[in-house]
Amino acid sequence: MMTELASFDIFMRTAFGVEPAARAGLQLKAMAEAKCLGPHEEAPLGKRESNVLYIGSGATKLAARASDNREQIVAFHFGGDIFSVPADDLHSYSVSSLEPTSLLVFPARPFFDCASSDPRISRALLERQRTALHRCRDKAVALGQKNALERLAGFLFAMADRIGTGSGVRRILDLPMSRRDIGDSLGLTIETVSRQLGALRKAGLIETHGRSRIVVRDLNDIAHLSGHCGKSERTEPIEADFDLDQCERLPVGVARPQTGGQS
Amino acid sequence: MMTELASFDIFMRTAFGVEPAARAGLQLKAMAEAKCLGPHEEAPLGKRESNVLYIGSGATKLAARASDNREQIVAFHFGGDIFSVPADDLHSYSVSSLEPTSLLVFPARPFFDCASSDPRISRALLERQRTALHRCRDKAVALGQKNALERLAGFLFAMADRIGTGSGVRRILDLPMSRRDIGDSLGLTIETVSRQLGALRKAGLIETHGRSRIVVRDLNDIAHLSGHCGKSERTEPIEADFDLDQCERLPVGVARPQTGGQS
DNA sequence: CGAGAGCTTGATTGGGATCAAGGAAAGTGG
DNA sequence: CCACTTTCCTTGATCCCAATCAAGCTCTCG
Numbered sequence A, B: 001m002m003t004e005l006a007s008f009d010i011f012m013r014t015a016f017g018v019e020p021a022a023r024a025g026l027q028l029k030a031m032a033e034a035k036c037l038g039p040h041e042e043a044p045l046g047k048r049e050s051n052v053l054y055i056g057s058g059a060t061k062l063a064a065r066a067s068d069n070r071e072q073i074v075a076f077h078f079g080g081d082i083f084s085v086p087a088d089d090l091h092s093y094s095v096s097s098l099e100p101t102s103l104l105v106f107p108a109r110p111f112f113d114c115a116s117s118d119p120r121i122s123r124a125l126l127e128r129q130r131t132a133l134h135r136c137r138d139k140a141v142a143l144g145q146k147n148a149l150e151r152l153a154g155f156l157f158a159m160a161d162r163i164g165t166g167s168g169v170r171r172i173l174d175l176p177m178s179r180r181d182i183g184d185s186l187g188l189t190i191e192t193v194s195r196q197l198g199a200l201r202k203a204g205l206i207e208t209h210g211r212s213r214i215v216v217r218d219l220n221d222i223a224h225l226s227g228h229c230g231k232s233e234r235t236e237p238i239e240a241d242f243d244l245d246q247c248e249r250l251p252v253g254v255a256r257p258q259t260g261g262q263s
Numbered sequence C: 001c002g003a004g005a006g007c008t009t010g011a012t013t014g015g016g017a018t019c020a021a022g023g024a025a026a027g028t029g030g
Numbered sequence D: 001c002c003a004c005t006t007t008c009c010t011t012g013a014t015c016c017c018a019a020t021c022a023a024g025c026t027c028t029c030g
Helices: A002-016 A023-031 A108-115 A119-145 A148-163 A179-186 A190-202 A219-225 B002-016 B023-031 B108-115 B119-145 B148-163 B179-186 B190-202 B219-225
Strands: A033-037 A051-057 A059-067 A070-078 A082-085 A092-097 A101-107 A171-174 A206-209 A213-216 B033-037 B051-057 B059-067 B070-078 B082-085 B092-097 B101-107 B171-174 B206-209 B213-216
Touching: A002 A023, A002 A051, A002 A101, A002 A119, A023 A101, A023 A108, A051 A059, A051 A070, A051 A108, A059 A101, A059 A179, A059 B119, A070 A119, A070 A148, A070 A179, A070 B119, A082 A119, A101 A108, A108 A119, A108 B119, A119 A148, A119 B059, A119 B070, A119 B108, A119 B119, A148 A171, A148 A179, A148 A190, A148 A213, A148 A219, A179 A190, A190 A206, B002 B023, B002 B051, B002 B101, B002 B119, B023 B101, B023 B108, B051 B059, B051 B070, B051 B108, B059 B101, B059 B179, B070 B119, B070 B148, B070 B179, B082 B119, B101 B108, B108 B119, B119 B148, B148 B171, B148 B179, B148 B190, B148 B213, B148 B219, B179 B190, B190 B206
Parallel strands: none
Antiparallel strands: A033 A101, A051 A082, A051 A101, A059 A070, A059 A092, A171 A213, A206 A213, B033 B101, B051 B082, B051 B101, B059 B070, B059 B092, B171 B213, B206 B213
């Protein structure tokens, strides 16, 4: 159908810079399956084997079930992203849309078999996988070592980078995910997410408008709170410790983060 | 030197099934740097850019610094493993040996540039990256959603799979990492690791001999405790809930794991 | 064998989960 | 457009698992 053709061609050109008529392009096209998801819909995937997904437009969450009421969101994905979905192994993975989404689904094995035949495609995929792995590692650091406030600040920082609008240090975020999704992504409950957002709001670091819009007043402050300690000073470094207590007495331990949170 | 040549040739043959004399092999060889590490030594890496490492023999930990006294071990690697080390970005990463280790270091960008030119190499790398990513995601699930006992059981299960010896359901683990390393990997303190190991020992599920040897009596029990819920029933499934309290009154919440641990 | 690092065990504390109400948004039907 | 409904979000009170603090113990190695 026309829709499938069009989105596939865009996929080949934007993701790999390869014309869809190339040999690998035709092979990939043969195994592509286009899907359109409503606002909150799980993508139908064969769970027996891994899949590779391309998000044409929209937003999705990649989640793992740990048990009936324990879900860990492993990654969020937005338009233009390519990622692989593990087959059900130790955990059961699923992809769900956060808003209306169009995507392409490939079976992982033949996809990689074919992709490796074209240097441009395999080079791009290796780079994207490396990015995904590094994001996942940073998430592991957050989940293993950071407290609730640091995790939330890290989340806001990452979202500002990926879907934020606005210039300078001020960023506007229209988050497609619910508080529950944020909590499931950060290993926190919705109550804790709400409380920490409230703390940031009271401290004057963010504004919230409605349910989905969050305005970051100064990205530097958020970056500072997130407990990152590499050399990525994208914006200007902050000298003095920012103290959430400056506005109001708050039971938030910013200055003394724990070794490993509480679990 | 001879050592470097020999280990590089082994690398090409075992990792990719490609003769070192192939064109891509010669290019890779030119950028390879062989290192030998003592028992507990940090690998000297240029942190400005990502590196790709191949472990010829030995064992290493890949760790991220979150702050002065918060370290998250992101992965352990053993002989034959290939993995990429992120450049310092949000966090600062380092690779350290757990025992005497020989390895090859490549700068990531030219390594991937070159690797993508050979379909056999890029195919193998895509597969390894996919495995690394899936391991990291499973770790994220553990860190975000599981309690101390489940994490430790998951760790033992994974180690039994990777470096365990013995047949049937009984597995012998000679762990090269310390309790601190285990704790840093699971987002727990050494005390908690020790307590949970003690609980497993008292419950008769494991034996400990000296500091490094752990014998898993029945891998099924450990798998069951780890809270995995996919379809990977490698060994036989267990019907009844195993109850740690059967041996002694223990304050261990096995039956009622929490939503997200405590942080 | 002795020193010291690494491990174990106990007592207490604390951060975030859980339990429990309310309150604001978004959707629905009249 | 407005009541009604529902879902999602916020805020408060209490509880609990794992962190922290504090001794001892035990391997390992020189």
